[in-house]
Amino acid sequence: MAGFNVLLLPTQLLTILEQAMNVNSRTDVFDVIIVGGGPAGLTAALMLGRACKRVLVCDAGKPRN
Numbered sequence: 452m453a454g455f456n457v458l459l460l461p462t463q464l465l466t467i468l469e470q471a472m473n474v475n476s477r478t479d480v481f482d483v484i485i486v487g488g489g490p491a492g493l494t495a496a497l498m499l500g501r502a503c504k505r506v507l508v509c510d511a512g513k514p515r516n
Contacts, residue, residue: 468484487508487509
């Protein structure tokens with residue numbers, strides 16, 4: 452059974468989303484928000500981007516190998 456890692460607490464995620472979308476001055480709308488920039492998250496973002504969807508990827512920003 453495959454596991455997953457929780458990268459952000461809900462309050463941290465909300466802060467990142469507010470900063471990314473700058474909700475006070477912009478009206479950007481995303482079709483999909485992906486939490487996690489690992490292999491699965493980036494693959495999902497790539498496939499959705501190819502399908503002309505507006506995608507926001509949120510990640511903790513820690514280096515990976």
